[in-house]
Amino acid sequence: MKWQGKNKLVQANYGDSILLSTVDWIGLSSTVIFLRGCPLRCPHCQNYNLQKGDNIVSIYNILKTLMKTKPDFGDNASNIISPLEEAIRGVTAEPLVSAIILSGGEPLMQPEVIRALSPNAKNLGLKIGIETSGCYPKRLRKLIKEGALDKVFLDIKAALRDPEYYKATGVPNVAPRVLDSLRICMESSTPLEIRTTVFPGMPSVSDVKEIAEAIFAFEIKFPNHKFESMVIQQGLPINEEFEPIAQVELENIAKSIEALVNVRVRTTSKRKKSKRPN
Numbered sequence: 524m525k526w527q528g529k530n531k532l533v534q535a536n537y538g539d540s541i542l543l544s545t546v547d548w549i550g551l552s553s554t555v556i557f558l559r560g561c562p563l564r565c566p567h568c569q570n571y572n573l574q575k576g577d578n579i580v581s582i583y584n585i586l587k588t589l590m591k592t593k594p595d596f597g598d599n600a601s602n603i604i605s606p607l608e609e610a611i612r613g614v615t616a617e618p619l620v621s622a623i624i625l626s627g628g629e630p631l632m633q634p635e636v637i638r639a640l641s642p643n644a645k646n647l648g649l650k651i652g653i654e655t656s657g658c659y660p661k662r663l664r665k666l667i668k669e670g671a672l673d674k675v676f677l678d679i680k681a682a683l684r685d686p687e688y689y690k691a692t693g694v695p696n697v698a699p700r701v702l703d704s705l706r707i708c709m710e711s712s713t714p715l716e717i718r719t720t721v722f723p724g725m726p727s728v729s730d731v732k733e734i735a736e737a738i739f740a741f742e743i744k745f746p747n748h749k750f751e752s753m754v755i756q757q758g759l760p761i762n763e764e765f766e767p768i769a770q771v772e773l774e775n776i777a778k779s780i781e782a783l784v785n786v787r788v789r790t791t792s793k794r795k796k797s798k799r800p801n
């Protein structure tokens with residue numbers, strides 16, 4: 524197999540990974556790779572250790588470590604084309620894995636990693652998705668246009684305006700960028716899942732309804748959209764500082780918007796991640 528794409532020697536600022544997940548991409552088993560770095564500062568961030576810092580690793584090493592393969596390709600840079608292919612082959616050799624999700628942090632801080640990984644993974648039959656906060660709409664549009672993404676998982680954290688979005692992300696003026704990302708996905712007919720994580724008092728039920736109304740408006744405007752569902756997720760504490768919202772309450776929130784959008788509830792648990800590659 525020949526290398527697909529331009530970037531042969533791509534380095535990622537790597538965070539962590541989950542080798543096999545059956546809950547992140549419903550219907551597919553996926554490997555989730557968390558990239559390091561995020562411009563937001565959400566107060567309940569579960570991945571706060573990935574918000575900043577550097578851990579620069581080649582994509583090849585990430586995948587090799589995930590699959591515990593031990594190819595001896597040497598340090599010659601010209602050999603790296605082949606190892607990356609082989610490492611992705613390692614993922615496909617895992618009989619259950621059929622997709623890679625790039626999460627974070629914010630994966631769109633490293634579009635070149637997505638751009639390099641996507642064609643090679645696709646060539647081996649893997650789908651590629653990203654989980655994004657939506658704060659880089661131009662990069663998202665470009666990757667969609669290039670055909671790099673099979674699915675977008677877009678986090679919408681609050682009603683799409685400040686001060687609500689500021690409170691949810693710790694950064695002002697994010698809401699217009701997220702709204703733009705939503706519009707780009709709906710207009711482009713890219714398969715889309717919206718995720719809203721509910722913590723005590725944030726977002727409010729009326730805020731969740733506003734998010735659903737925004738999605739509904741785009742469904743009308745872009746009839747060829749591939750919006751699949753809005754997922755109401757249970758927000759978890761970092762250090763037991765609050766009781767998570769009960770499932771029954773999450774289901775009531777979902778019921779309040781089911782006339783507007785396809786919606787489901789997801790309760791979550793902290794997941795075990797893999798060791799970091801060297």
Ligand code: SF4
Pocket residue numbers: 561562563564565567568569570571574627628629656692
């Ligand atoms: S966008 Fe995600 S990774 Fe970034 S601070 Fe918020 S919760 Fe954490």
